[in-house]
Amino acid sequence: MASSLPPAQLAPPHPAHPAGAVRREGFELPAHTSSVSQARAHVGGQLRRWGFPEDLGHTAQLVISEFVTNAVLHTDSGRIGCSLHLDGERLRIEVSDEGAEHCAPQPRSATPDEVNGRGLQLVGALAERWGVTVGGARCGRVVWAELGTC
Known part of the structure; x- marks a missing residue:
């Protein structure tokens, strides 16, 4: 018997993984x-494969x-x-670069007329x-963010 619900509604609303499961993906x-x-495409595809909601x-x-944009534009990598590192109810996203500058990126206040400068605030x-x-093994830096998965 075929379901009348669209495929997106048939998917589970939360990741189908055992509590405490750890998943990693790197590229x-x-x-x-x-x-x-x-x-962007790689991360979106991986999270779909892991069963996470679209949002x-x-x-x-x-x-x-x-x-990635900041690493490309602001380092000599x-x-x-x-x-991606999933541990329990937290998703950690990391981007590492090979930049020679050993300073941490800082959010800045962009003026209303500026096109760039709001990304880290977001x-x-x-x-x-x-x-x-x-620093670390690769030199450069690792910029990371943690998102809740629930």
């Missing part, structure tokens, strides 16, 4: 502007988009690392927490 991209859309996918895509509004780890 690298060249530090080019075209990588921003690739990162969480959109938020995660916005966050990764901002982080050749490659950018991206990772991340701060959407994420439960976010931050930057400078």
Whole structure:
């Protein structure tokens, strides 16, 4: 017997994973502007495969988009690392770069006429927490954000 509900309504509203399950996904991209859309697509696809609702996918895509854009525009990286880490009810998004500058990105106040400069403020509004780890094995930095999955 066929269901009369559209496929989107048949999907579970929350991730189908055992409590406490840990999932990880990582990928690298060249530090080019075209990588921003690739990162967005990869994150959206992975979260769909893990069974997350579309609204969480959109938020995660916005966050990764901002982080990858900043790594491309504001570092001298050749490659950018991206990772997703699901642990319980929290999704952690990380973007690492190879930038030689060891300073943490800071939100800034853009004037009404400026096109850019609001991305990290937006991340701060959407994420439960976010931050930057400078240095480490790859040099550069890791910018991360944590999103609630419920």
